[in-house]
Amino acid sequence: MTRNPKRPLSPHLGIWRWGPAMAVSILHRVTGNGLAVVGALAFVWWLAAAASGPEAYETFMSWATWWPGYVVAIGLTWAFFQHLFSGLRHFVLDTGAGYELQSNKLWSLGIFAAAIFATIGLWLIILGKGL
Amino acid sequence: MGSGTGIGRVRGLGSAKHGSHHWLIQRMTALGNLVLLLWFIFSLVRLPGFDHGTVVAWLSSPLAAVPMMLLIVSVFWHLRIGMQVMIEDYVHDDALRVLSIVLLNFYAIGGAALGVFSIARIAFGGAPA
Numbered sequence: 001m002t003r004n005p006k007r008p009l010s011p012h013l014g015i016w017r018w019g020p021a022m023a024v025s026i027l028h029r030v031t032g033n034g035l036a037v038v039g040a041l042a043f044v045w046w047l048a049a050a051a052s053g054p055e056a057y058e059t060f061m062s063w064a065t066w067w068p069g070y071v072v073a074i075g076l077t078w079a080f081f082q083h084l085f086s087g088l089r090h091f092v093l094d095t096g097a098g099y100e101l102q103s104n105k106l107w108s109l110g111i112f113a114a115a116i117f118a119t120i121g122l123w124l125i126i127l128g129k130g131l
Numbered sequence: 132m133g134s135g136t137g138i139g140r141v142r143g144l145g146s147a148k149h150g151s152h153h154w155l156i157q158r159m160t161a162l163g164n165l166v167l168l169l170w171f172i173f174s175l176v177r178l179p180g181f182d183h184g185t186v187v188a189w190l191s192s193p194l195a196a197v198p199m200m201l202l203i204v205s206v207f208w209h210l211r212i213g214m215q216v217m218i219e220d221y222v223h224d225d226a227l228r229v230l231s232i233v234l235l236n237f238y239a240i241g242g243a244a245l246g247v248f249s250i251a252r253i254a255f256g257g258a259p260a
Contacts (some may be wrong), residue, residue: 008252023248029217033213033214035210036214040207040242041242043206043246044203047199047245047249047250050183050190050253051249051252055259057183057186058183061181061182065164080168084168087142087165091158091161108245125176
């Protein structure tokens with residue numbers, strides 16, 4: 001592969017500044033890979049523990065309900081919703097829509113808000129069950 | 132290389148060398164994840180508790196076990212493709228990249244197998260109560 005050195009690389013690696021769209025984009029990758037490792041392992045651990053019997057399940061639950069367990073679980077919930085809403089944004093972008101600067105910025109900011117609200121809402125419901 | 136048309140010149144030149152196949156599977160499993168994980172969250176929230184007996188009783192139902200197995204397959208397939216894209220983007224050494232993708236495949240298929248087997252064991256009544 002040869003590249004014409006007179007042409008700029010895109011996206012430019014040296015000249016950029018943070019914006020909502022690029023933050024959503026890199027967070028999509030970060031949350032996706034975080035979920036792929038931590039989320040998937042925790043999910044399969046939960047299922048394998050349930051299949052192994054009450055003692056193994058109790059071991060899982062004692063980790064999950066210890067305070068670092070809550071931190072991980074709430075973090076995974078946020079990562080899940082961030083990745084979900086960001087993924088929906090990708091479906092819209094795939095159709096060729098939503099690239100106008102203003103609407104792209106607006107939807108990117110909306111994804112941050114939606115992910116945080118959904119995380120808070122879901123955990124209020126879970127904690128409200130008094131477990 | 133193609134016949135000189137635009138698509139012919141670029142076909143197969145992506146970092147995965149496989150054109151749009153990965154891209155399409157990524158979108159299809161994303162849709163699967165969307166539907167199945169929303170169903171999963173609603174199901175969990177509707178459970179009276181998260182104790183062993185409640186979870187096992189719920190997973191014993193075919194209408195819970197089958198979507199859960201589909202969820203495992205969809206999620207692990209999606210994460211396998213997604214993590215492969217990350218590896219292809221960031222791991223530039225050929226040998227290390229191939230090794231990483233092999234390990235990723237072991238992880239994805241092994242994790243999915245453990246998940247599906249666990250659900251099956253519960254659904255077929257084999258889990259100790």
